[in-house]
Amino acid sequence: MKPLDIHTINAYQSKAQAAKQGFYTNYIAPFGANKSTHKECDDKIYGIELSDGYVFLKDFENFSKLYFLTPHLCDLKAALDKLDRENICLEIIQRGALAKELQEVLCAYFAPHSLYEKLTISTKNLKLKLKNHPYTPQHAQLTDLDYLCQSLKSNFDARFDHLPSPSELTHYITNQQVLIQRDTNGEIIAYCIYQIDGKTSHFNYLLNLKADPFCLIALMESYYAELKHKGIQHIYLWVDIRNNLRVKNMHTRYGYQSSHIFNHTFTHINTKEIS
The missing domain is CATH 3.40.630 (Aminopeptidase)
Structure with a gap:
C-alpha cells in the first residue's frame, strides 16, 4: 500500500x-x-x-x-x-x-x-417510567475527565463505538452534556454522554458501573428532562442487536423505533x- x-x-x-x-x-x-x-x-x-x-x-x-x-x-x-x-x-x-x-x-x-441498529424517537413520544426516585444525577466536572476517558476505553469498543478524544469529551463536559450519578463516597457509578446538533440529540454512551438498574433509569430520565428543557425534538442512538438485544428492548419500552439503518x-x- x-x-x-x-x-x-x-x-x-x-x-x-x-x-x-x-x-x-x-x-x-x-x-x-x-x-x-x-x-x-x-x-x-x-x-x-x-x-x-x-x-x-x-x-x-x-x-x-x-x-x-x-x-x-x-x-x-x-x-x-x-x-x-x-x-x-x-x-x-x-x-x-x-x-x-x-x-x-x-x-x-x-x-x-x-x-x-439506529433507533430514533421524537421527544414528545417518550414514555417515562419513574415518577419519584432517590437519585440525584448531576453534570460531570472537568476533574472527572481522566476517569471518564479511562472508563470509556475500558468498557466500550474503540473500533466501533467512536470514542471521543479528551478534547471532545472536555467540550461535552463544558457544555453540560455529561450526566453522572455518584455514590455516597463521591465515586461515579453511572454516566450518560450525549451530543446536540440543532434540534437533535445523539445519545452516545450510557453505562451503569454498579448493579442498580433504577439508578440507570433515573439517569436516562434526567437526560430526557434536560432535552425537553433545551427544546430538543429528536433523539437517536445505536444498539448492538447481535450481542445486546436486551438493551434494544429497554429503549423500545420508552417508545424508540427502528430507522432501519444498520452499522x-x-x-x-x-x-x-x-x-
Missing part, C-alpha cells in the same frame, strides 16, 4: 455520486468535510488505487479501519488479497441488509462482529495463518 491523497478520493466519490454510478462503498462521510470533527484529514491515508476506485486504510491508536469505494467487486477482492496488516476492521452503515455478493466477498477476509461491523481474518 502507498500513501494516497484523501482529497483525490473525495473528488472521486463526489463525481461517482453525481453521475449516480452504482458502486460498493463504506466511505460515507468524507474525511476533511468538517475539520472540527474529522481530524483524520490531517493524517496519512494508505491504500491501493484500483482501475476504478480505491481501497485504503486509516490508522487509529491500536487498529486500522478499512474503506473501499469501487463499482467492481473483483477489484475489491484483489485488493483484499494484498492486506498484510493485523488489527484491521471495517464498518458499513446503510439501510437494511448488505448485498449478498458484497457480503460473500467480505466474509472471505473478515469475520462479522456486531450489528448496530454492519467486521474484524479482519488473517487468511495466511488459516491457510
Whole structure:
C-alpha cells in the first residue's frame, strides 16, 4: 500500500455520486468535510488505487479501519488479497441488509462482529417510567475527565463505538452534556454522554458501573428532562442487536423505533495463518 491523497478520493466519490454510478462503498462521510470533527484529514491515508476506485486504510491508536469505494467487486477482492496488516476492521452503515455478493466477498477476509441498529424517537413520544426516585444525577466536572476517558476505553469498543478524544469529551463536559450519578463516597457509578446538533440529540454512551438498574433509569430520565428543557425534538442512538438485544428492548419500552439503518461491523481474518 502507498500513501494516497484523501482529497483525490473525495473528488472521486463526489463525481461517482453525481453521475449516480452504482458502486460498493463504506466511505460515507468524507474525511476533511468538517475539520472540527474529522481530524483524520490531517493524517496519512494508505491504500491501493484500483482501475476504478480505491481501497485504503486509516490508522487509529491500536487498529486500522478499512474503506473501499469501487463499482467492481473483483477489484475489491484483489485488493483484499494484498492486506498484510493485523488489527484491521471495517464498518458499513446503510439501510437494511448488505448485498449478498458484497457480503460473500467480505466474509472471505473478515469475520462479522456486531450489528448496530439506529433507533430514533421524537421527544414528545417518550414514555417515562419513574415518577419519584432517590437519585440525584448531576453534570460531570472537568476533574472527572481522566476517569471518564479511562472508563470509556475500558468498557466500550474503540473500533466501533467512536470514542471521543479528551478534547471532545472536555467540550461535552463544558457544555453540560455529561450526566453522572455518584455514590455516597463521591465515586461515579453511572454516566450518560450525549451530543446536540440543532434540534437533535445523539445519545452516545450510557453505562451503569454498579448493579442498580433504577439508578440507570433515573439517569436516562434526567437526560430526557434536560432535552425537553433545551427544546430538543429528536433523539437517536445505536444498539448492538447481535450481542445486546436486551438493551434494544429497554429503549423500545420508552417508545424508540427502528430507522432501519444498520452499522454492519467486521474484524479482519488473517487468511495466511488459516491457510
